[in-house]
Amino acid sequence: xxxxxxxxxxxxxxxxxxxxxxxxxxxxxxxxxxxxxxxxxxxxxxxxxxxxxxxxxxxxxxxxxxxxxxxxxxxxxxxxxxxxxxxxxxxxxxxxxxxxxxxxxxxxxxxxxxxxxxxxxxxxxxxxxxxxxxxxxxxxxxxxxxxxxxxxxxxxxxxxxxxxxxxxxxxxxxxxxxxxxxxxxxxxxxxxxxxxxxxxxxxxxxxxxxxxxxxxxxxxxxxxxxxxxxxxxxxxxxxxxxxxxx
Amino acid sequence: xxxxxxxxxxxxxxxxxxxxxxxxxxxxxxxxxxxxxxxxxxxxxxxxxxxxxxxxxxxxxxxxxxxxxxxxxxxxxxxxxxxxxxxxxxxxxxxxxxxxxxxxxxxxxxxxxxxxxxxxxxxxxxxxxxxxxxxxxxxxxxxxxxxxxxxxxxxxxxxxxxxxxxxxxxxxxxxxxxxxxxxxxxxxxxxxxxxxxxxxx
Numbered sequence: 001x002x003x004x005x006x007x008x009x010x011x012x013x014x015x016x017x018x019x020x021x022x023x024x025x026x027x028x029x030x031x032x033x034x035x036x037x038x039x040x041x042x043x044x045x046x047x048x049x050x051x052x053x054x055x056x057x058x059x060x061x062x063x064x065x066x067x068x069x070x071x072x073x074x075x076x077x078x079x080x081x082x083x084x085x086x087x088x089x090x091x092x093x094x095x096x097x098x099x100x101x102x103x104x105x106x107x108x109x110x111x112x113x114x115x116x117x118x119x120x121x122x123x124x125x126x127x128x129x130x131x132x133x134x135x136x137x138x139x140x141x142x143x144x145x146x147x148x149x150x151x152x153x154x155x156x157x158x159x160x161x162x163x164x165x166x167x168x169x170x171x172x173x174x175x176x177x178x179x180x181x182x183x184x185x186x187x188x189x190x191x192x193x194x195x196x197x198x199x200x201x202x203x204x205x206x207x208x209x210x211x212x213x214x215x216x217x218x219x220x221x222x223x224x225x226x227x228x229x230x231x232x233x234x235x236x237x238x239x240x241x242x243x244x245x246x
Numbered sequence: 247x248x249x250x251x252x253x254x255x256x257x258x259x260x261x262x263x264x265x266x267x268x269x270x271x272x273x274x275x276x277x278x279x280x281x282x283x284x285x286x287x288x289x290x291x292x293x294x295x296x297x298x299x300x301x302x303x304x305x306x307x308x309x310x311x312x313x314x315x316x317x318x319x320x321x322x323x324x325x326x327x328x329x330x331x332x333x334x335x336x337x338x339x340x341x342x343x344x345x346x347x348x349x350x351x352x353x354x355x356x357x358x359x360x361x362x363x364x365x366x367x368x369x370x371x372x373x374x375x376x377x378x379x380x381x382x383x384x385x386x387x388x389x390x391x392x393x394x395x396x397x398x399x400x401x402x403x404x405x406x407x408x409x410x411x412x413x414x415x416x417x418x419x420x421x422x423x424x425x426x427x428x429x430x431x432x433x434x435x436x437x438x439x440x441x442x443x444x445x446x447x
Contacts, residue, residue: 075391117384186256
């Protein structure tokens with residue numbers, strides 16, 4: 001109740017009030033639970049998996065949930081990082097908050113069918129929590145990641161899904177972009193046509209056009225990742241997954 | 247138009263295009279765009295409540311197998327589910343305060359009954375370790391969380407839409423171009439609805 005009330009009050013401010021660790025790679029160990037070589041091994045595993053399937057699986061540890069419930073924090077973090085493709089929403093996040101003794105697997109819309117709430121819960125209770133109870137964070141995170149990856153690649157249903165996912169989706173036609181291109185072309189052509197005349201078409205300078213396309217409030221989609229570093233690709237999550245404590 | 251020299255025609259076309267672009271930049275499309283977003287957020291809310299309703303019969307059956315004497319709580323859950331499902335939800339629900347309040351109340355009552363059922367379950371260790379029950383419980387938890395997220399998204403979408411309707415220039419645009427646009431209802435925090443079940447021994 002208190003959490004909900006606080007949540008409702010905080011909604012308009014959430015984007016400002018909450019700070020998230022930057023998405024520096026597939027393993028964001030902000031709580032410093034892993035040794036460098038463990039981090040590198042995990043990172044390599046996740047990268048190999050992503051190269052094979054395009055699913056973005058990210059492991060994060062945070063020193064504090066900043067007073068939020070882990071479900072809420074994980075969902076906001078997932079959306080902030082935009083894990084998974086924009087169209088497929090094929091991201092998953094394993095979030096560990098050692099100080100609150102909470103762990104959560106947050107699943108993007110597109111993977112909910114494979115990595116169900118019940119399976120996520122089973123991973124947490126059987127693979128992750130027992131290790132965490134013994135203080136073995138690296139072991140728990142590693143076992144949890146392995147379980148997530150094996151479920152995502154495992155059963156027949158999953159392969160069915162992958163077959164659908166694999167088909168390269170056509171880039172949807174964007175009318176706004178097309179309109180701008182059209183406009184620019186038009187402008188260039190008309191300049192060329194009037195080039196012989198002393199009078200300039202369109203007096204003065206042309207300021208930049210500001211085109212607002214309808215954004216989805218609260219669910220930030222979009223975002224273009226340039227080459228190089230690791231980043232989310234516009235995916236979102238609707239709160240699928242499970243959480244647990246130890 | 248035909249008689250005009252070519253550059254003038256181009257300029258006329260350009261003017262029309264710039265005008266339409268300018269209009270969309272100043273937000274003539276904001277009201278319907280935000281309305282559609284709020285509506286789709288609403289259907290997600292309904293979706294997730296429906297998902298919860300679909301889980302309940304199975305849950306009730308499983309609990310019955312282990313805790314037959316808890317008939318009262320089980321009946322409460324079944325009845326609350328029936329009441330929540332009876333409420334007709336259509337497009338007008340979001341703009342009609344009375345209908346929206348009924349919907350919210352019925353769902354809150356179901357949340358309360360479910361909370362009591364899960365609290366009762368704590369007394370049955372055998373049930374608590376039953377694999378079927380555990381799977382159902384995690385699905386229910388997941389659904390409750392999805393409901394929370396869907397409600398959060400809906401509240402945010404409605405906030406954006408209602409703000410657009412109530413502020414200038416959206417208010418003027420709506421009055422002239424979209425006279426049928428109405429502000430939407432939003433969720434309020436209700437006592438007891440989101441409180442985790444208390445466990446008493």
